[in-house]
Amino acid sequence: MIKKVLVANRGEIAMRIFRTCRVMNIPTVAIYTHVDRGALHVRYAEEAYCISEDETDTSYLKPDLILAIARKTGAAIHPGYGFLSENADFARRCEEEGVIFIGPSADVIAKMGIKTEARKIMKAAGVPVVPGTEEPVNNIAEVRKVAKEVGYPIMLKALAGGGGKGMRLVRDEEGLEEAFRLSCSEAGNSFGNDAIYIEKYIENPHHIEVQVLGDKYGNVIHLYERECSIQRRNQKVIEESPSPFVKEETRKKMLAVAVEACKKIGYYSAGTLEFMMDKDQNFYFLEMNTRLQVEHPVTEEVTGVDLVRDMILVAAGNPLPYKQEDVEFRGAAIECRIYAEDPENNFMPSPGVIKVREAPEGRNVRLDSAAYAGFEVSLHYDPMIAKLCTWGRNRESAISNMARALREYKILGIKTTIPFHQRVLHNETFLKGNYDTTFIDTKFDKEDLKRRQNNDPLVAVIAAAIKHFEQEKEASARMTTVPLVGESLWKYYGKLQMTANNY
Structure with a gap:
């Protein structure tokens, strides 16, 4: 039985989890740093604890302190995404110290967190994988050898972590050595592990992911797929469901493969299997995120499922409240990630105080945010300040609702990516649904976003x-x-x- 929930996170995801807890009548506990002392999630929770040692301490990576607060308050821990959400050692400590971790088992997190191990597991489970290395590459000589065997272009990827960190596309041997050095450096800085592995690069790929949900009794269901191919610097910026690219025959096969793989590894809680799909509808396993995804609202809008609620129920030892045939897919949904960045200036960060905030309202609009007028967006954390999601009876309706919502969304005092999203929604390639991960580089008119000086x-x-x-x-x-x-x-x-x- 879970009587209280501590969210080991901040911002909009903390608010998202707290709101479901309030619906479930579960008291909540927030943690915060000095920088975040005025944050909305701190005000919203029933209890709040500062975890900063001093004014300069901005870290949320405090497993010892977070566990101590959880024990003191008698709370289960929901990690959200990022921070400690895929830290197997933290999940294992929760298990050992009798604190309920609202997520999958530590063993599964550990196995799927190491990308080469995840590839082996999925390959053994019958899931197609992209050609590449089964072990990390240790030096440039080894990288050159593998690259020739696999064939250019290749992707260098961080062994641990995700979110596009440590990832480099290499098209020929000329840029290989520098790309390897940069990948190792970024991976080490981001995850404390500079190991790199190699995958064959799929030309003009679609990034498709499958949402799964399992319990501790061997039951696993899928909640259909999301199209996540609109990306900038390997970071997703717009997601939608269903994918306008995936054919029904391919969809059924991919969903079945994802569910069967999760059953074989004993997966429970919410999770996501990510796939790369080529122009011929061949799909390959990319990675598994053993946590709640940023873009989970898209799935919730088209299925009516509350993923946070179900994660809490599963963590408390309950079976899934429904079977696969009970999940009804309806309509279409689209999500725009709103970042505090200047799209007219190469998406440079735009920290500062939000002076005006007018949120969109009306039918079929959902806004997950922790921003408010007077809130200071800090350089210390991820620049995403909101997720705007709309639903429609079909894709065209969902896009129209999003266009209207973006027009109503007013944030002054900082720059945001709202103008960028408005441009994408008017792009002919996007409207046709015929886009892939190269969209922003090849099909999007970036000149249209350049700053225009008025000399009058x-x-x-x-x-x-x-x-x-x-x-x-x-x-x-x-x-x-x-x-x-x-x-x-x-x-x-x-x-x-x-x-x-x-x-």
Whole structure:
């Protein structure tokens, strides 16, 4: 029985989990750093604990402290995504110390977290895998040898972790050595493990993933697929379900393979199998994420399933509340990740204080966010500040609803990727559903997002006049004078208000 939930995370995913907990009448515990002391998830939870040692400490990677807080409060731990969510050692410590970990077993996390091991396991389970190495490559000489055997182009990938970190596409031997050095460096900095392995690069691939859900009694179901091919720097930015590319025959085969593989490895909780698919509908296992995905709202919108709720139920020892035939797929959904980045300036980070925030409302719109007017977006954490999701009876309806929602979404004080998403939704290739992971590089007009300077001197004069007017108005409103002897204070304050209004 889970009586309380601690979310070992921050931002929108912490809020997402807390909201389901509130529906389930489960009290919640937040953790936060000094930077996040004004964050929404801290205000929302019933209990909140600071885990910073001082003002400069911005880390959420504090397993000892988090476990101590969980034991003190009697809470189970939901890791969200990122941070400790795929840390097998942390999950194992939870198991050993009697703290419920809302996720899969530590053994499965460990096996699937090492990509070469995951490839071996999936290959043994009958899942097609991309040609590549079964062991990490240790030096440039070995990399050159494997590259020639596999054939260019190849992908260098971090053995541990994900999210595009440590990943490099190499098309010929000329750029191989530098790519290997950079991949090792980035992997080491991101995951504390600089090991790299090699995969054959699939030209013009589609990135398709299958959402699975299992319990501790051997039951596993799929919740259909998501199309995640709109990517920038190997990071997903727009996802949708169902995929407009995958044919029904391929879909059935891929879903069946995913479920069977999860049964063979004894998987429980929510998880995602990611596949690369070529132009001929051949699909290959890429990796498995043993956690809740960023884009899980897309699946929830088309199936009506609350994945967080089911993760909590499974962690508490309950069987899945439904069978495969009970899951009804309906309509289409699309999600746009809203980042605090400037799309007009090569997507550079745009930290700062959000001065105005107007959220979209209405039918078939879902917004997962922890942002608010007055909140400061920090450089210390991931720049994603919201996930905007819309549903429709078909793909065209979902896209139309998203276009309307993006027009209503106003964030001032920082730059965001909202204009970028608006451009994508008007792109002909995207609208036809005929896109792959090369879309942004080959089919998207980036020139359209470049900053346009207005050199008209009249615009500068008008802007200066408006600013002067606002300053004068503010000064007059703050003006103070001494009331006349015997004058009513009500009349005095009335005169001040009339003076301010005249401006």
